[in-house]
Amino acid sequence: MAKATLGGGCFWCLVKPFDQWDGVNEVISGYSNGEVDNPTYAQVSTGTTGHIEVVQIDYEEDVISFEEILNIFFKTFDPTDTGGQFGDRGSQYMPAILYHDEQQKETAEKVIEEIDGSNVFDKPINTPVMPLESFYEAEEEHQDFYKKNQGHYNAYYKGSGRKAFIENHWGES
Template sequence: MAKATLGGGCFWCLVKPFDQWDGINSVISGYSNGEVENPTYAQVSTGTTGHIEVVQIDFDEDVISYEEVLEIFFKTFDPTDTGGQFGDRGSQYMPAVLYHDEPQKETAERVIEALDSSNVFDKPINTPVLPFKSFYEAEEEHQDFYKKNRGHYNAYYKGSGRKAFLENHWSESK
C-alpha cells in the first residue's frame, strides 16, 4: 500500500470523492505538518497550530496510480486559492500536496503543470507541493462525515460554494 496526503479545504469534502474508486483502501481525515503533537479539531480550527486539514489515503498502486489519485484530488477543490477553500478561510484550509518521496513530488509537479496548461481555471494553479512531516488522525466524528451526517454534509457542500464551483469546472461533476 502507498500513501497520499492531500489538503483541499475542509476534510469532510475530500473523503467521498475517493471512496468510489477501486484500489483505494482507506481515506482518513486528519491534520498534517503542524507544530502541535496530537492536535484537536478545536486547536487546528484556530489556525495557530500550523496544521492543514487533510486526508491520508492508503491505495494499492497496482490498481490505481498516484497520478490518478492526484487527478481525482484536483477535481475536488479550487486549486487556485491558497487562502482557504470556499467558505473556509485560513491556513488550516489551504490546499496542498504533501509528498512522501521524490517520485511523488515529481508526479505532483507534473500533474499541476498539465492542469495549469489545460486552462480549466481562469487563474494559475497555486497549490503548494510540500514535504510530508506528520499526520494526526482527526476525531471520530470527522471520519466519513458524509456518511454519518448526510444532511449536514450536503448542506455544507452546497452552501460553501464547492458544489457550484466543481460543476462549473468539471462536466462529469454535474
C-alpha cells in the same frame, strides 16, 4: 500499499470523492505539518497550530496510481486559492499536496503543469507541493462524515460554494 496526503479545504469534502475508486482502501481525515503533537479539531480550527486539514489515502499502486489520485483530487477544490477554500478561510484550509517521497513530488509537479496547461482555471494553480512532516488522525466524528451526517454534509457541500465551483469547471460533481 501506498499513501497519499492531500489538503483541499475542509477534510469532510475530500473523503467521498476517493471512496468510490477501486484500489482505494481507506481515506482518513486528519491534520498535517503543524507545531502541536496530537492536535484536536478545536486547536486546528483556530488557525494557530500550523496544521492543514488533510485526508490520507491508503491505496494499491497496482490498481490506482498516484497520478490518478491527483487527477481526482484536482476536481474536488479550487487549486488557485491558497487562502482557504470556499467558505472556509485560513491556513488550516489551504490546499496542499504533501508528498511522501521524491517520486510523488515529481508526479505532483507534472500533474499541476498538465492541468495548468489545459486552461481549465482562469488563474494558475498555486497549490503548494511540500514534504509530509507529520499526520495525525482526526477525531472519530470527522471520519466518513459524509456517511454519518448526510444532511449536514450535503448542505455544507452545496452551501459553501464547492459544488457549484466543481460543476462549473468539471461538469457533474
